[in-house]
Amino acid sequence: MATGDNPHLACPYTECGSSDAFNWNDDGYGQCHSCSRSYPSKDMSQTYDWVKQEYPLKERRKPMEIPVTGGTYNGIRSIDPDVCELFGIQLQTGDKGEAVRYAYKYPQTVKYRLVSDKSKTWTKDRGMGMNHLFGPEFNSGSSKRIYLTEGEFDAASLYQILGKTFPVKSLPSASIGEKFIKHNHIYLSSFKEIIYAGELDDAGRRAADKLYAAFPDKFWYVPMSKHKDANDFLQSGDGDDLMWAARKPQRYSPENFFCSDQDVEDAILNENPYEYVPTGHTGLDDKIRGMVKGGITFIKAPRGTGKTEVIRYFETGLLRDEESRVALLHMEEMKSTTYRSMATYQLGVNVRTKDDAKENNVSEQEVITAAKEMTKGERTIIFEMMSHDDPLKLLDYIRLAATVYGAGFIFIDHVQRLAYLSSSGVDGATSVLTTLGSRAAQLAKELNIGVIFISQVNDDGRTKYAASLEEEAIICIKIERDVETEDEVLQNTTNFIVDKNRPFAKLGHAGSVYYDPDTTILSEDAPYNRSDIAA
Known part of the structure; x- marks a missing residue:
């Protein structure tokens, strides 16, 4: 159970009346496992008089309205300050120097993410389509290959792990579509090899399949072994493991094609023919x-x-x-x-x-x-x-x-x-x-x-x-x-x-x-x- 959870409490709703099915978190959220309602909620029914004192609600502020007074490229998830500055990744701070949010500079806008909650992200310009790659303006003359990650931190981390020499950019998210492919097709086509270095979970696999469909003859991937993304490798001190894997990428195949060394190993270790x-x-x-x-x-x-x-x-x-x-x-x-x-x-x-x-x-x-x-x-x-x-x-x-x-x-x-x-x-x-x-x-x-x-x-x-x-x-x-x-x-x-x-x-x-x-x-x-x- 997470720290700050208080289980087996009374439900705040009079319609339920359970004496021990409510779980209250010190962050100001609760859930009743008897009536399946959360507290607080938008449409709250009648509550007991004692609820406001026993389950005090914290002030809710929209993330984009939190005041920011400073910014730094230092102390950002083990990424070197010069790399953060190159990629346009900034840690923005509040009045007392406390970390508030991260800012990622895209070509057409700025994307923000709360330090305390990575699920809270937003862009400076609402309604602006996120069809640009994130990262410095690398050109194909600097390298025959370009690496793509699924997150902004991962792009900067992989760039650092690879000795700050190879072009690395990030997808705006795993949910890329036809507009993204069209917008970036000419740029990505200028490289001989496009190498995906992200987790191949369901979302990552969908993104990789779309990129493979667009660039089947030049699309490769980096097998993730110990960790799920480049920043995890960097923060865990395992950058060398990822570096060697990234320098020797494997040809990407859809889920129903198998041609890599990893595919050979996975099949032999995990399949038992004619069991x-x-x-x-x-x-x-x-x-x-x-x-x-x-x-x-x-x-x-x-x-x-x-x-x-x-x-x-x-x-x-x-x-x-x-x-x-x-x-x-x-x-x-x-x-x-x-x-x-x-x-x-x-x-x-x-x-x-x-x-x-x-x-x-x-x-x-x-x-x-x-x-x-x-x-x-x-x-x-x-x-x-x-x-x-x-x-x-x-x-x-x-x-x-x-x-x-x-x-x-x-x-x-x-x-x-x-x-x-x-x-x-x-x-x-x-x-x-x-x-x-x-x-x-x-x-x-x-x-x-x-x-x-x-x-x-x-x-x-x-x-x-x-x-x-x-x-x-x-x-x-x-x-x-x-x-x-x-x-x-x-x-x-x-x-x-x-x-x-x-x-x-x-x-x-x-x-x-x-x-x-x-x-x-x-x-x-x-x-x-x-x-x-x-x-």
């Missing part, structure tokens, strides 16, 4: 290591082979990892079906319907408790497609599940249902899923999540409407089950075949799972081994 979480199935994990992030995993199977139950096996397997969160879209079942099925895996007995639970002597409260234990609270997110949703709305739901709810894996069961939401026929359905596949693949890479699509295939093994999704996938898993055999064990055994594996290259048979008709649970353990069957 995965084991499924818990030995055969599959040997081939694909687990469910993989950064792309689409495509699981395909004929009708009636138990696709949804296989997906449930994967979902519950991922939840064994304490860091994993999964989002589930099961379009062919009610939410209670999903939760009861997960409770079945938790209890080890079939509670998929109320009758099943009753037959196995499991109460509804026990089912609820088991479902909660298996879903791991907020680590399982179930969402639905609304009847009026466009199929591409799924992309918004995927982003929401990942960015707001933290889901690392999103299961879509099954993709043909999305095609059926389309009202434009077979050709339209194919087109929709083609668009969905390419955008979902890009989204998975962007957010570093795993998107698992489950698809039905025709009798000839071809993916129905969704061939493009299979092409976009980084991993494809084919599910096979012999539903016509008279052998009950074989009939309830589902085989995995990996027929596409971009991350890890291993293909082929990846084991199987057995469906126990009594417990309705899939497991890697079958009643007898394949070698026994062969014998």
Whole structure:
């Protein structure tokens, strides 16, 4: 908490009446966390009689009306006096020599900033557009390059750090527009290199992008390491670090282009390609290591082979990892079906319907408790497609599940249902899923999540409407089950075949799972081994 804050006080407003939700700052400002009103405010409602004495208001003066009687180039944020004079940066003082405001001399006006509050800035000539660069009149004959900063102090600081030899100017603010570019285009074009030395936060990135668009062949930037701007480097005694970085600038690229040494380092240190979480199935994990992030995993199977139950096996397997969160879209079942099925895996007995639970002597409260234990609270997110949703709305739901709810894996069961939401026929359905596949693949890479699509295939093994999704996938898993055999064990055994594996290259048979008709649970353990069957 900031010095001068006094919390847990009574709210000054009679309409609120809170006895401990008000926070009063000694600077003369307050905020009630009960009624969310500030004090003082322009439209203050009725206050108690004791308020004026307990919360005294200070005299408010407009910054531009504070009297100034003197000025100096000394003692300004570690910048040498001769540099401040060259750049036209002055510290202006009051009657008693106290620091009041900074003044920055622009070609067409003077900009002021309060010493006590850097957010309070104004110009001498109101209505005057700020389209000029700040700083001395350097010309291209003095250097082949010019440095641009985001602030006036930073321009002077960088000039000093660079040995007072290179041209350095400041943008009037990060919010530059077309008028600024047009006004300065001829001047900036006279230099062979334009080097941006400012923080690449959202505002700085927008300014840099506009300058890059205007000067793509000559625009460079200085990576900021220890501090966010040149004046921070200077005041912290780290000027040499910035000097070497500024002398070896890197080519600027928009956010979707990467070509600098820093980009190389950032990618290797911060990205983990094909990050995965084991499924818990030995055969599959040997081939694909687990469910993989950064792309689409495509699981395909004929009708009636138990696709949804296989997906449930994967979902519950991922939840064994304490860091994993999964989002589930099961379009062919009610939410209670999903939760009861997960409770079945938790209890080890079939509670998929109320009758099943009753037959196995499991109460509804026990089912609820088991479902909660298996879903791991907020680590399982179930969402639905609304009847009026466009199929591409799924992309918004995927982003929401990942960015707001933290889901690392999103299961879509099954993709043909999305095609059926389309009202434009077979050709339209194919087109929709083609668009969905390419955008979902890009989204998975962007957010570093795993998107698992489950698809039905025709009798000839071809993916129905969704061939493009299979092409976009980084991993494809084919599910096979012999539903016509008279052998009950074989009939309830589902085989995995990996027929596409971009991350890890291993293909082929990846084991199987057995469906126990009594417990309705899939497991890697079958009643007898394949070698026994062969014998």
